[in-house]
Amino acid sequence: MLSIGTTFNYDIPLKTQLPMIKATGFTHISLGGGNLEHSGYLNVTGQRNLKEMMQDSGLQICSIHAPFKDVDVSSPEKSISLNALDLLKKCIDSALFLNAKTIIFHPVSISRVDSIEDRKEILLKQVYSLLEYIGEKDIQLAIENLPSELINDLVYFSLDRIDNSKYGLCYDSSHDNLLSDPLAILGKYGNRLFTTHISDNRGEKDDHILPFEGTFKWDEFTKVFHKIGFEGIFLLEVEMQRSAFQEPQEFLNEAFKRAQILLK
DSSP states (O other), rough: OOEEGGGOTTTSOOOHHHHHHHTOOOOEEOSSSHHHHHTTTTSSSHHHHHHHHHHHHEEEEEEEEOOOOOOOOSSHHHHHHHHHHHHHHHHHHHHHHHTOEEEESSSSSSSOOOOHHHHHHHOOOOOOHHHHHTTSHHHHEEEEOOOOOHHHHHHHHHHHHHEEEEEEEEHHHHHTTTSSSSSSSHHHHGGGGEEEEEEESSSSSSOOOOOTTTOOOOOHHHHHHHTTTSSSSSEOOOOOOTTTOHHHHHHHHHHHHHHHHOOO
């Protein structure tokens, strides 16, 4: 099964995106956290509209990306970390309503990379609190690797310390391509892989272009990935902005075709 993030073009309303995505061959979508107004998944009206649109589309939601701008779940400032915790709980509630199975979140705000050691125990406490909130519900938490070795130390630490079947990894290939040792995290935690953010870049920015448009070593990726035996939904988090394909349906067609190549 193949999924694509609604992030591929926030300028296209979700109601317009869905039939295009379905016609391409995708079975699922992932709701992006970078523009909450696009889907409205955190408010009651938006959730009801989403549920109706999803039923009409024949697609399903595989995951919800929690907001990440100025959302800092591991902040040493208690008020900030508690606000982030409350927001993540709202994401869980939304996922339950929309029958999504995975919440993807960042371990820090993208604007904050300081005091990593101080954050480690805070992150553990926050994740345990979220797991307690989930309880026996059919929801899992996926922490995402970021384009920073310093921040990814937090990711490694939490995965090493939290042995829970509902806690795992969202592997982002574009983020990984900006580091000195790509694929190390996937090789180490492949058995904890819940979902993917598959895209490419040209080695300088987090472009989120289509696979094979950039410099990521896809041959090496497929060797590591297929050893894992991943049976989940293969999710692309790609964006049109810096891609060579600027017509939406052509972009979606290329995305689907390239995802199939990687899976084969």
